Amino acid sequence: MGSSILTLLFSVFLINVSFAADPYFQFDCANNGNFSANSTYGTNLDSLFSQLTSDEVFNYGFYNISIGESTDQVNAIGLCRADKKEDTCRRCLNDTISELQQRCPNYKEAIGWSEFCTLHYSSQAIYGVMETDPFKILVSGNVSDVNAFNQALSSLLSNLSSRAAAEGALRKYAANSTMGLDVFTRIYALVQCTPDLSQSECSDCLATAIGRIGSFSIARTGCRILQPSCNLRYETSPFFEAVDDIPQPSSPPPPSTEGNGNNTTRTIIISVVASIVGVLLLVLCIWIFLRRRKPKETIEIADKEEVIKAESLQYDFATVRAATNNFSDENKLGQGGFGAVYKVMNVMNSERVLTLNVDVLILFCIH
Structure with missing residues (x-):
């Protein structure tokens, strides 16, 4: 027995x-x-x-x-x-x-x-599902100045929650400390979510945990809020260690060219040909534009008679004014390269065409 x-x-x-x-x-x-x-x-x-x-x-x-x-x-x-x-x-x-x-x-x-x-x-799917129940709370110690302590704690947990939620898909965790009741007291805290949660889900989960501090553990120097998808802890003495940084993803390797040699060559040829065709089209457009530009206004000679060279005949101003009827608009034929062009009569017993320049008056005779 x-x-x-x-x-x-x-x-x-x-x-x-x-x-x-x-x-x-x-x-x-x-x-x-x-x-x-x-x-x-x-x-x-x-x-x-x-x-x-x-x-x-x-x-x-x-x-x-x-x-x-x-x-x-x-x-x-x-x-x-x-x-x-x-x-x-x-x-x-x-x-x-x-x-x-x-x-x-x-x-x-x-x-x-x-x-x-x-x-x-x-037995149910739990990956990617944010859950705040069931939950457990563990507390320890008592706070003398509740307001000052809670104010410092609230600011610290808010900052840590934002940091943890913003982390990537490998880890959602943040830890730090802040000044507590006085210069001799610090508050140490950490928060963590399961990495399968989105940023907003992690924020919501931690917000629920922080809200439970006020409901169940007022004026405590230590507390743990345990939930399925996230948890938090704070103490007035150190309890966490430094965390190694998560390595950033390496640069993606250059795309493989295996089996794509013909495609690459074809792409280069098409690009070169397209560039050449583009240049040729540009040149052609410029040439057509220049061809279609309106030529300077000229005087057509109906009988295609020979034009006497400018230096072969010259007249004084009085003769020209008389021949053009004092530069009458009725005798003006148009504008030439040297100036206004006039039709004149009774100059050397034949019809004349005069081109007037500011400095020189030159008479062109048409026979």
Whole structure:
């Protein structure tokens, strides 16, 4: 009898030690159905746990796995705190799996929050779905000057939420500290969303978490808000480490030209020919334009008689004025290259054409 009691007490002690491995561990067994131990769903869940902990790709501490089909499909999301290395992350996920297997046996959906990681599995799709329930809150300490503390905390969390939400698809995390109650007190805080959320979804999730601080943990120097899609924590002592920057994507390689040699040559030929044709068309248009320009106004000679050279005949001004009837418009024939052109009579007993220049009056005779 005594031996049985000792065995029972020792078993209870081992269970408590196991459950207390992480003093911050929290869980929720969702009322979303159950499965039998030997069912396909149970087999798929075991395979999922095995794959989650043996996955060679660290992926910055975020895991999204689905195994099975239809009603037997199991979906899981694992998220490690961004300031933790790969070995700490895997150890945390392993411990969380063990805790959930003991706390929520045969549940189709459960979520566990450890200090450094979160694990959520379900028979329903959970990737890309923002969830703020169920939630857990852990608090510690008391604040002397509530207003000053809350004002500094609110500003810090607002800034961190904006930064985390604006991060990319690999990680949505931000951490920092600010002056707290006085020059000797600082507030340290971090916020994190699962990277599958959009910027607005992450902002909404963290806004809900921040709102719960005021509802459940007023005047506390430490608090953790744990939700399926995001979490936050603040303390008056340091608790997070520096985070390595996520490397930027490398420049994309130049497009492959394998198998495209003929296409490249054809493209070059077409471009050259098009350029030459364009130049030729431009030259042709200019030539047509110049051909169609209106020539200078000239005097047609009906009888095509020979024009006497300008220097062969010259007259004084009085003779020209008399011959043109005092430069009458009736005798004006038009405008030539040297000036106005007039028809004159009675000059050398023949009809004449006079071109008047400002400086010289030259008479052209038509025979």
